[in-house]
């Protein structure tokens with residue numbers, strides 16, 4: 001696990017600005033900022049899980065609820081004689097930690113991380129008091145009453161029909177190991193798609209890109225790997241374009257695949273795969289910018305760095321432009337978003353299916369340089385924050401109408417039974433001064449802080465348009 005605060009500098013500029021100022025105006029800005037901070041009545045001193053000062057979003061009173069720092073106090077049970085061989089092998093000497101308990105299929109705390117079916121969120125039966133509440137980690141049912149299968153996914157907003165489409169790995173098959181040293185896997189079934197108007201009630205639209213059962217040479221043969229599908233709409237061609245990580249069972253192919261459809265609910269036609277820019281590509285995402293350009297971001301060089309490059313105008317291929325970013329930092333599971341002209345990215349470390357610490361990075365240009373800002377997780381407890389609330393980033397969804405407010409979407413993988421992996425949705429707020437100074441010589445970026453707030457239960461603000 002990586003250490004934070006690698007680039008800590010002795011001084012911090014505490015100033016809430018989404019923009020940047022050049023070094024020459026830093027002094028004047030500093031004076032201005034300090035004055036503003038003095039005058040601001042919204043300035044709150046708050047202990048955010050060991051963090052410093054926070055400036056809250058004030059545009060909607062209900063956002064304060066989302067920014068409450070909720071603590072968790074979970075007692076680790078005393079070690080028992082019998083532990084699963086898997087967990088015992090992994091950590092033979094150390095005393096039990098919450099991560100051990102998480103990875104132990106027989107842990108007494110299993111229900112905390114993977115609550116049973118009884119308490120599933122059933123959008124029909126639970127309508128009433130419980131409606132619209134997100135319970136990170138609970139089984140989440142679609143409108144047919146089946147657990148949603150959209151792992152490692154992403155969400156597309158179709159603005160004409162005001163409908164959200166959630167795409168992800170459909171993993172409703174048995175988990176097994178292809179060989180002794182192979183990672184836990186589920187055969188490719190396809191990309192699942194769900195639609196929703198309110199981001200809470202999801203209708204199963206079926207498998208929009210299906211595995212090939214019999215063609216062993218095809219990328220989508222069930223024995224291969226299809227991960228992290230993301231869909232973007234191309235305004236020029238009117239097509240929905242899906243990009244995904246394509247691999248063999250041993251993760252040696254390290255490629256990206258592309259598929260295309262005329263409608264958001266598919267079916268998508270698979271066009272083929274490639275190693276983008278000639279490089280290995282594993283965890284990946286696609287980001288569509290305000291100007292209509294789309295970018296691919298992928299882990300490369302044995303996951304030691306990320307590569308970012310623009311797609312062609314039709315989004316069906318990469319161009320020759322590519323930048324290496326976060327070189328040597330070993331990050332994966334990238335999720336990009338933009339706020340007030342600054343690009344932000346959440347990433348995870350590389351520890352297989354086990355959870356690890358998320359980091360947030362920021363950049364003025366999407367092609368970099370990217371600066372690492374630290375761990376965005378707030379609340380829970382220390383172990384929750386060091387494990388991204390026992391989950392891994394996959395997507396960040398802007399909430400239309402509430403600038404600075406996003407939903408952080410992550411997967412709580414269950415390597416013992418991958419189909420039972422859960423979703424962790426939490427409010428992500430960009431506001432307040434960054435609590436970690438950045439490494440710049442001639443520019444002093446004044447990024448806002450990115451915070452992901454732990455909640456056992458939360459809902460979107462009442463005024464949110466999806467609730468009509």
Ligand SMILES: *[C@@H]1O[C@H](CO)[C@@H](O)[C@H](O)[C@H]1NC(C)=O
Pocket residue numbers: 128129
């Ligand atoms: C649940 O809803 C019912 C009526 O719909 C109400 O009487 C009750 O107080 C609610 N309970 C809670 C805990 O909000």
Ligand SMILES: *[C@@H]1O[C@H](CO)[C@@H](O)[C@H](O)[C@H]1NC(C)=O
Pocket residue numbers: 215216217218219
């Ligand atoms: C199997 O897949 C390969 C690669 O996509 C393709 O070239 C071939 O035509 C397919 N074979 C059949 C029988 O569909």
Ligand SMILES: *[C@@H]1O[C@H](CO)[C@@H](O)[C@H](O)[C@H]1NC(C)=O
Pocket residue numbers: 179248249250
């Ligand atoms: C994966 O690796 C194992 C062990 O090295 C090997 O037996 C198997 O053939 C490989 N499978 C593929 C699809 O490359």
Ligand SMILES: *[C@@H]1O[C@H](CO)[C@@H](O)[C@H](O)[C@H]1NC(C)=O
Pocket residue numbers: 317318319320
């Ligand atoms: C994608 O672009 C590369 C060059 O950047 C080109 O060699 C390749 O043929 C293109 N692939 C497709 C499917 O157009």
